Every structure is written in structure tokens, then in C-alpha cells.
Amino acid sequence: xxxxxxxxxxxxxxxxxxxxxxxxxxxxxxxxxxxxxxxxxxxxxxxxxxxxxxxxxxxxxxxxxxxxxxxxxxxxxxxxxxxxxxxxxxxxxxxxxxxxxxxxxxxxxxxxxxx
Numbered sequence: 089x090x091x092x093x094x095x096x097x098x099x100x101x102x103x104x105x106x107x108x109x110x111x112x113x114x115x116x117x118x119x120x121x122x123x124x125x126x127x128x129x130x131x132x133x134x135x136x137x138x139x140x141x142x143x144x145x146x147x148x149x150x151x152x153x154x155x156x157x158x159x160x161x162x163x164x165x166x167x168x169x170x171x172x173x174x175x176x177x178x179x180x181x182x183x184x185x186x187x188x189x190x191x192x193x194x195x196x197x198x199x200x201x202x203x
Contacts, residue, residue: 105176108152113137114145118168121155125167 132139153172
């Protein structure tokens with residue numbers, strides 16, 4: 089049995105989250121949001137991209153279900169979406185559980201002698 093034959097397929101929504109975090113700038117923004125909620129202007133400080141670019145990255149993260157925003161006065165405050173993060177974590181846990189089960193099964197198979 090090969091490892092790939094026992095792994096679950098990843099759905100489009102899960103792929104959107106993984107894809108969103110595939111970008112270094114988005115990962116940095118996401119990591120900052122794990123500390124506390126931020127407005128766009130504060131998130132943009134120290135990043136090598138413009139404030140409008142940070143807004144675009146936040147839109148990708150929001151569309152992937154990883155962040156939420158809420159209006160406060162004339163600003164929007166962004167925070168981690170606990171539901172989206174939980175789903176991403178559950179997917180990662182399932183992936184590693186299935187991978188380790190498959191690896192164990194492959195290692196424990198008796199060696200087949202080749203002719």
C-alpha cells in the first residue's frame with residue numbers, strides 16, 4: 089500500500105487556506121495577527137509592501153476564511169478567524185495522522201524478495 093493511496097483528498101476551501109499561507113507576506117501578516125487584532129495601517133508598518141498591498145493580502149486571507157474584520161470607527165480591525173484556523177489545524181492533524189499510519193504500515197510490511 090502506498091502512502092498516497094491512503095491520504096484524504098483536500099477540498100477547494102482547504103486549498104485556499106494553504107494557498108493563502110503560501111505567500112511569505114501573507115504568512116507574516118497572519119503571524120502578526122496571532123498576537124492581537126490590527127488595523128491595516130499598523131500591519132503595513134515594517135513590511136516591504138504598500139498599505140494597499142497589505143489590504144489585498146488581507147482580502148486573500150479573509151476569502152480563505154483565515155481572518156475576519158470588524159469596523160471600528162472609520163477603520164477595519166483584522167483578527168484571526170478561530171473557526172478557519174481550527175479547520176486548518178484539523179486538516180493538518182488529519183494529514184499527519186494519515187501519513188504516519190501509512191508510513192507505519194509500509195515499514196511493518198515484510199520485505200518482498202525480488203526475483
